[in-house]
Amino acid sequence: MTIVACTFGDPTASGEVEELLTLARRLSESNASDLRWLVAGSAPRAAVEELAAAYGVATVDRIDDPKLEGAAPDASVEALAQYCASRPPATLLLSQTFDARLVAPRLAGRVNATVMMNAVDVENDVGTVRVTVSAYGGDTRAVYELTGDGPHVIGVMANATAPERSSGATPVINDVSVDLSRIEERIRIVERTPEQGPRLEDANIIVAGGRGLGSADKFHHVEDLAEALGGMAAASRPIVDDGWADPSRQIGLTGKVARPALYIAAGISGASQHMAGCSAAKTIVAINRDPDAPIFRYARYGIVGDCIELLTELTNAVKAR
Amino acid sequence: MRIVVCAKEVLDPDAVNSYAVAGRLEIGEDGRTITQAAIPRLMNAYDEQAIEAALRIRDAGVECTIAVVSVGGDQADVLKQAAAMGADEIATITVDTSTVDYHVAARLLAAYVEHSGGADLILCGRQASDDDQGVVPALIGEALGIPVITIARAVEVTSDAARVTRVTPNGEEIVEADLPAVVTISNELGLPRYPTTAGRIAARRMQANVLSPDDLGLTPDDLQPRVALTKQFVPQVQGNCEMLSGDSPAQIASDLIERLRADQVLP
Ligand SMILES: Cc1cc2nc3c(=O)[nH]c(=O)nc-3n(C[C@H](O)[C@H](O)[C@H](O)COP(=O)(O)OP(=O)(O)OC[C@H]3O[C@@H](n4cnc5c(N)ncnc54)[C@H](O)[C@@H]3O)c2cc1C
Numbered sequence: 001m002t003i004v005a006c007t008f009g010d011p012t013a014s015g016e017v018e019e020l021l022t023l024a025r026r027l028s029e030s031n032a033s034d035l036r037w038l039v040a041g042s043a044p045r046a047a048v049e050e051l052a053a054a055y056g057v058a059t060v061d062r063i064d065d066p067k068l069e070g071a072a073p074d075a076s077v078e079a080l081a082q083y084c085a086s087r088p089p090a091t092l093l094l095s096q097t098f099d100a101r102l103v104a105p106r107l108a109g110r111v112n113a114t115v116m117m118n119a120v121d122v123e124n125d126v127g128t129v130r131v132t133v134s135a136y137g138g139d140t141r142a143v144y145e146l147t148g149d150g151p152h153v154i155g156v157m158a159n160a161t162a163p164e165r166s167s168g169a170t171p172v173i174n175d176v177s178v179d180l181s182r183i184e185e186r187i188r189i190v191e192r193t194p195e196q197g198p199r200l201e202d203a204n205i206i207v208a209g210g211r212g213l214g215s216a217d218k219f220h221h222v223e224d225l226a227e228a229l230g231g232m233a234a235a236s237r238p239i240v241d242d243g244w245a246d247p248s249r250q251i252g253l254t255g256k257v258a259r260p261a262l263y264i265a266a267g268i269s270g271a272s273q274h275m276a277g278c279s280a281a282k283t284i285v286a287i288n289r290d291p292d293a294p295i296f297r298y299a300r301y302g303i304v305g306d307c308i309e310l311l312t313e314l315t316n317a318v319k320a321r
Numbered sequence: 322m323r324i325v326v327c328a329k330e331v332l333d334p335d336a337v338n339s340y341a342v343a344g345r346l347e348i349g350e351d352g353r354t355i356t357q358a359a360i361p362r363l364m365n366a367y368d369e370q371a372i373e374a375a376l377r378i379r380d381a382g383v384e385c386t387i388a389v390v391s392v393g394g395d396q397a398d399v400l401k402q403a404a405a406m407g408a409d410e411i412a413t414i415t416v417d418t419s420t421v422d423y424h425v426a427a428r429l430l431a432a433y434v435e436h437s438g439g440a441d442l443i444l445c446g447r448q449a450s451d452d453d454q455g456v457v458p459a460l461i462g463e464a465l466g467i468p469v470i471t472i473a474r475a476v477e478v479t480s481d482a483a484r485v486t487r488v489t490p491n492g493e494e495i496v497e498a499d500l501p502a503v504v505t506i507s508n509e510l511g512l513p514r515y516p517t518t519a520g521r522i523a524a525r526r527m528q529a530n531v532l533s534p535d536d537l538g539l540t541p542d543d544l545q546p547r548v549a550l551t552k553q554f555v556p557q558v559q560g561n562c563e564m565l566s567g568d569s570p571a572q573i574a575s576d577l578i579e580r581l582r583a584d585q586v587l588p
Contacts, residue, residue: 188496302562
């Protein structure tokens with residue numbers, strides 16, 4: 001039996017590879033199956049070797065093909081399907097990135113595998129794989145059993161596993177070749193408006209505003225404090241939907257998943273779908289006029305009061321220094 | 322042009338959230354089903370937006386038939402609402418939804434498309450707000466061998482291609498694919514329309530096309546689930562919140578900043 005952890009592109013570009021390799025290793029150790037790390041797309045060899053050694057992965061399979069450049073879904077699905085055909089894994093785990101969210105179920109459809117997304121934990125049991133996933137935006141956890149010989153394709157959520165290093169020998173790196181000569185991407189990119197500047201995913205400090213701000217013209221209070229702190233401004237979904245903030249600012253299940261050192265939530269109730277994008281923050285500060293707002297359950301510090309007043313005073317206090 | 326929209330009913334996610342937060346979400350004796358009778362059932366909001374996307378294509382002057390299909394014999398309200406919004410056809414596939422996994426659902430929906438005159442465009446919500454899986458649209462695309470474009474904010478069609486504005490983590494992106502294609506709709510599309518009175522009256526007269534898996538040429542083998550929900554629970558949130566208070570907002574603000582500095586969260 002083989003467990004394959006699969007990532008795309010440069011593994012050092014996101015913090016999720018460490019989590020994925022940790023979960024995959026744990027799973028392989030639990031029933032003594034082989035562990036392989038499949039690296040698709042171009043990735044610096046030294047970085048791959050170093051990560052594999054640090055996380056106890058003895059075998060790395062690399063598929064590098066120019067057609068895999070730039071989140072190419074048809075080429076990615078085909079490459080993984082050929083890989084699965086030549087060395088069928090029992091379980092194939094992927095970090096659940098934006099692109100993997102499409103590639104994983106398409107791969108499953110292509111190779112007749114079962115698929116499960118939003119996994120926070122995966123266990124092996126006799127004849128079944130048991131996957132715990134987040135459901136209802138995080139309000140519940142659902143446990144599913146996947147039957148059959150697999151492969152089972154599983155998307156693993158960010159921030160669900162604490163990375164754990166494990167000493168390992170120098171990994172063996174295999175170059176696996178696939179034939180993508182017949183692949184022509186069916187989705188053509190006409191225009192891209194790349195977001196400029198820093199990403200919420202990488203921000204160390206985030207100040208986020210919600211419907212409690214009251215109106216669109218109040219969002220600048222969030223931006224003011226973010227700027228004073230050298231952080232980034234963010235928003236809950238309703239105020240994005242209402243046009244108070246740009247969609248690129250949305251934190252949550254269907255927005256960005258951030259893990260800043262400090263997350264200040266102003267006028268945000270703390271619905272699980274919002275918390276899915278920020279609960280990994282080291283310190284959460286909640287400002288809400290309702291003392292029973294759920295956000296306080298996640299917060300380290302809470303302030304019951306008017307968020308506009310407090311955002312203004314916080315900005316003053318930071319600037320006063 | 323024929324547009325098929327897939328829609329399903331879910332428990333109202335806001336109500337589920339309220340009960341979960343209050344620690345009163347009830348999981349039934351089977352250990353996996355939410356049993357609160359007080360939680361309303363409604364159409365998955367993204368599916369409503371998928372119907373809206375189809376209607377906007379029609380509003381843009383594209384001649385099309387819009388068919389809304391749902392898996393499960395108990396989807397009458399969803400289909401009524403779809404009809405009232407402006408769907409031309411509604412269809413339901415009669416199966417016991419408790420035995421339908423994602424793979425079976427996709428197989429049923431793909432078979433429906435093939436048996437109902439095909440589709441130039443298949444629209445789905447990006448995910449259902451109950452299980453959040455979002456895999457069925459991709460599985461339908463694979464079953465039919467057609468491209469899948471996810472997380473759309475706007476969809477336009479010409480006679481043979483779809484032009485889709487996607488919301489990606491790196492910004493907006495406009496892509497094109499030849500039809501037929503599957504497109505999943507995200508909340509950035511905007512609010513779905515409310516049914517008009519005339520729409521509601523017309524909906525009352527519209528009969529759903531009721532189909533069994535057998536009608537769709539599927540065998541019991543095709544309906545064998547491989548993914549089974551065995552348990553559901555509410556995760557615990559570890560609360561250790563310290564409430565700050567003071568004489569004035571200014572004082573509370575400086576107290577907070579001081580604490581964050583003491584914790585070395587701020588420099
Ligand atoms: C499938 C699905 C996906 C979703 N994805 C996301 C997502 O990615 N991101 C997201 O954010 N949401 C998402 N949601 C929505 C989510 O469920 C909540 O509805 C949303 O997060 C609530 O936003 P809010 O806290 O800004 O608004 P509300 O819930 O309306 O809360 C406003 C809060 O402000 C407080 N308040 C009001 N006035 C003041 C004041 N003057 N001062 C201080 N406090 C005040 C109120 O007490 C209240 O707690 C999703 C929902 C679904 C069903």
